Amino acid sequence: MDLTLLSVIELSEALKKHEITSIEIAEAYLQRIAKKDGEIGAYITVCNQGTLEASKNADTSLSDIAGIPVAVKDNICTKGITTTCASKMLYGYVPPYDASVIEKLKSAGSFVLGKLNMDEFGMGSSTENSALKLTRNPYDYDRVPGGSSGGAAAAVAAYEAPFAIASDTGGSIRQPAAFCGVVGMKPTYGSVSRYGLVAFASSLDQIGPITRTVRDNRLIFNIICGKDARDSTTAESVYERDAIDISSLRIAVLSELMDSASADVKEKIIKAASKLERLGAQIDILSLPEIKSALSAYYIISSAEASSNLARYDGVRYGYRVKNFDDIDDMMIQSRSEGFGEEVKRRIMLGTFALSTGYHDAYYKRAKHVQRAVINAFDRIFKSYDLILAPTTPGVAFRFGEMKNDPTAMYRQDICTVPASIAGLPALSLPVGKNAAGLPIGAQLIGAAFSENLIYSVAELLEREVKYCGL
Numbered sequence: 001m002d003l004t005l006l007s008v009i010e011l012s013e014a015l016k017k018h019e020i021t022s023i024e025i026a027e028a029y030l031q032r033i034a035k036k037d038g039e040i041g042a043y044i045t046v047c048n049q050g051t052l053e054a055s056k057n058a059d060t061s062l063s064d065i066a067g068i069p070v071a072v073k074d075n076i077c078t079k080g081i082t083t084t085c086a087s088k089m090l091y092g093y094v095p096p097y098d099a100s101v102i103e104k105l106k107s108a109g110s111f112v113l114g115k116l117n118m119d120e121f122g123m124g125s126s127t128e129n130s131a132l133k134l135t136r137n138p139y140d141y142d143r144v145p146g147g148s149s150g151g152a153a154a155a156v157a158a159y160e161a162p163f164a165i166a167s168d169t170g171g172s173i174r175q176p177a178a179f180c181g182v183v184g185m186k187p188t189y190g191s192v193s194r195y196g197l198v199a200f201a202s203s204l205d206q207i208g209p210i211t212r213t214v215r216d217n218r219l220i221f222n223i224i225c226g227k228d229a230r231d232s233t234t235a236e237s238v239y240e241r242d243a244i245d246i247s248s249l250r251i252a253v254l255s256e257l258m259d260s261a262s263a264d265v266k267e268k269i270i271k272a273a274s275k276l277e278r279l280g281a282q283i284d285i286l287s288l289p290e291i292k293s294a295l296s297a298y299y300i301i302s303s304a305e306a307s308s309n310l311a312r313y314d315g316v317r318y319g320y321r322v323k324n325f326d327d328i329d330d331m332m333i334q335s336r337s338e339g340f341g342e343e344v345k346r347r348i349m350l351g352t353f354a355l356s357t358g359y360h361d362a363y364y365k366r367a368k369h370v371q372r373a374v375i376n377a378f379d380r381i382f383k384s385y386d387l388i389l390a391p392t393t394p395g396v397a398f399r400f401g402e403m404k405n406d407p408t409a410m411y412r413q414d415i416c417t418v419p420a421s422i423a424g425l426p427a428l429s430l431p432v433g434k435n436a437a438g439l440p441i442g443a444q445l446i447g448a449a450f451s452e453n454l455i456y457s458v459a460e461l462l463e464r465e466v467k468y469c470g471l
């Protein structure tokens, strides 16, 4: 039996029955990575020794993920394991501590298999902005895996990890999940601790799981969520757990997001909607004009926060420092000029501009007003509807280089994912089919704050109906 083909829940069941051991799981994944990752390029670091050792000592009675390894996006701090953010700036940085999510996973008996490639500091939608390596879409090696968590989605899709932990600021979990045919959840802002996540835009960043099944995703989410004293934005949330009655559900499909999608994506979302309708849900098409401005607001707000968060990389306290310089100003300027990639510098400039005197009101303040309007619009919808069904992306995975020279074309890829981000709402992407060329298509379920349990329940139903077949 090839253990890499099993879901997390299947592995857990086999472990509990003593049919397999944690060492066998670790060995199967390390072999798979050794065989496959030369082509895919999902990993920046593979913890060969650490994984084997941890698997030998694993206490498989601790939880449903005990004895099962996790792959981690390289912007989440892992004690003793390099955390690079796929940047030259943090290349070689070894955190002295674990992020809270890693602590939680470890106390549940999981251990770190390796660190995954991404767009530098989480900025991008294709993983082409990694300063370290290229990651290919496992479905078509000429295409991008999506981003910024491209390594995470590709690793899970290509059976190089049983599950991954990643971050989503404007779509970085959901969009690559859609491009690679896997399940990705961006939880409610504040439901999972960000302690130990390298900040991009602190008011939007959120950690979540990438898995091959919805049930696996729910399992991981329930382990990592909850209040954390080290992140004051976290909430002790109550997740309703009652069985849902699909015939009482009202689901909205937003025309603005449907209009942004290509014909093949639209077709699959309509199919998904009719499947839910056949199960008894009421589906209505609604218009939410406010959502059209969400993308512009997102790029102003996220860049403004990024310009401030990334000020700490000054060559003094963190990361890269040039060897030759005249004085301290020259040292900082040169270190930042050489240590950051092109897209990161673009965001810093955009953000600094939007926050500067004279432009603050016209850009940043206005973007915050738009954000408020989007939040209010969602509130209005969730007064009469339980969930929103939408495309995750406007199209399927694109080819390398296709968007590289037009940053705004790349930004437009996020049109369907940023509305939930700027409103802090939970949103899950699950595969709902493939186009004629065999490329995966993802559907997004967006819910009211802290409605993860409802999202998972409906996603499980949809997953059962769709019968998506992975690689």
Ligand code: GLN
Pocket (backbone or CB within 6 Å): 122, 123, 124, 125, 147, 148, 167, 168, 169, 170, 171, 172, 173, 200, 302, 414
């Ligand atoms: N693609 C978006 C961006 O470049 C989202 C990134 C993210 O969610 N980390 O900002």
